[in-house]
Amino acid sequence: GAVVSQHPSRVICKSGTSVKIECRSLDFQATTMFWYRQFPKKSLMLMATSNEGSKATYEQGVEKDKFLINHASLTLSTLTVTSAHPEDSSFYICSARDSSGGDVEQFFGPGTRLTVL
Amino acid sequence: GQNIDQPTEMTATEGAIVQINCTYQTSGFNGLFWYQQHAGEAPTFLSYNVLDGLEEKGRFSSFLSRSKGYSYLLLKELQMKDSASYLCAAMDSNYQLIWGAGTKLIIKP
Numbered sequence: 001g002a003v004v005s006q007h008p009s010r011v012i013c014k015s016g017t018s019v020k021i022e023c024r025s026l027d028f029q030a031t032t033m034f035w036y037r038q039f040p041k042k043s044l045m046l047m048a049t050s051n052e053g054s055k056a057t058y059e060q061g062v063e064k065d066k067f068l069i070n071h072a073s074l075t076l077s078t079l080t081v082t083s084a085h086p087e088d089s090s091f092y093i094c095s096a097r098d099s100s101g102g103d104v105e106q107f108f109g110p111g112t113r114l115t116v117l
Numbered sequence: 118g119q120n121i122d123q124p125t126e127m128t129a130t131e132g133a134i135v136q137i138n139c140t141y142q143t144s145g146f147n148g149l150f151w152y153q154q155h156a157g158e159a160p161t162f163l164s165y166n167v168l169d170g171l172e173e174k175g176r177f178s179s180f181l182s183r184s185k186g187y188s189y190l191l192l193k194e195l196q197m198k199d200s201a202s203y204l205c206a207a208m209d210s211n212y213q214l215i216w217g218a219g220t221k222l223i224i225k226p
Contacts, residue, residue: 034214042182043204043218044160086177093159116166 005095005107008077013084014117021112022080023094029074030096034106035067038091050077051099084116119143121217123205128223129195136202137190137220145210149181149188151203154219160204163190192222200224 003026008075013019023033032051036044048064050056051073058064066079077096081088095106122140129135141149148167152160166172166188170186192199194210202219209215 007192041221046213046216049213091157099212103152104212105162105165106214108152108161111157111159113157 002026002096002098002107003107004030004094004105004107005114006094008112009110009114011116012117015085016083019081019114021081021085021092021094023077023079023096023109023112025075025096025098025107028036028096028098028107030072031099032079032097033071033077034095034097035069035077035079036093036095038093038111044093047079077078081114087114089114089116119121119207119209119215119218121207121215122218123203123217123220125218126223127219129192131193131195131223131224132199133195134142134191135195135222137192137205137222139190139217140207141188141205141207141215141217143207143209143215146183147208147210147212148197148213149179150206150208151177151188151190152206154191155203157169163203195224197224205209 002056005024005104007022035047048056048061049071050065071077093111094109097106124141135142151163154160162177171180176193181188202221204219205217
């Protein structure tokens, strides 16, 4: 199946700093990418959906100025957590889909565990 | 509103069979997914059903009834490595996945 990578896999940062997470589709063109966060023992929570070359669509309650998403190419999307705080500590997962051919399956990256001290 | 219901936790014995149920209510419907997620890892795709009926894939099978808004994942010949959370997700009319909270499956020897 298709492969999606995420970098970094783990990051620890100080409160107030910004962290960038990269999501790459390695062997297909990701026309749509999704960013999720997941708290321990909870299900995935969709944060935003991004289509290549367009502004991301954020879910209700997700601050777009705090979670900056850029989907500049068909293989790369980035999520930047700005001015991170301890409550932003979570498991962030991206997924990607090639919507051009009508595919519906989302392929997930391995996730990034963010810890804000 | 949109909603997915699945049991929080199930326990089964190694070598046995277990069925994890999922009911869904969505605005439009474009299929039902099952994912497996081990602790600390991202979900991995198990199955996709868009038509009524049973899809079999090795030890795992998935069933869908669109009229009842119901699906199940059937795991046979359970192995210890099958201990994980199983996520049910329905795709709505906007091709967005609506996720259940997941069913934690505990396998005992």
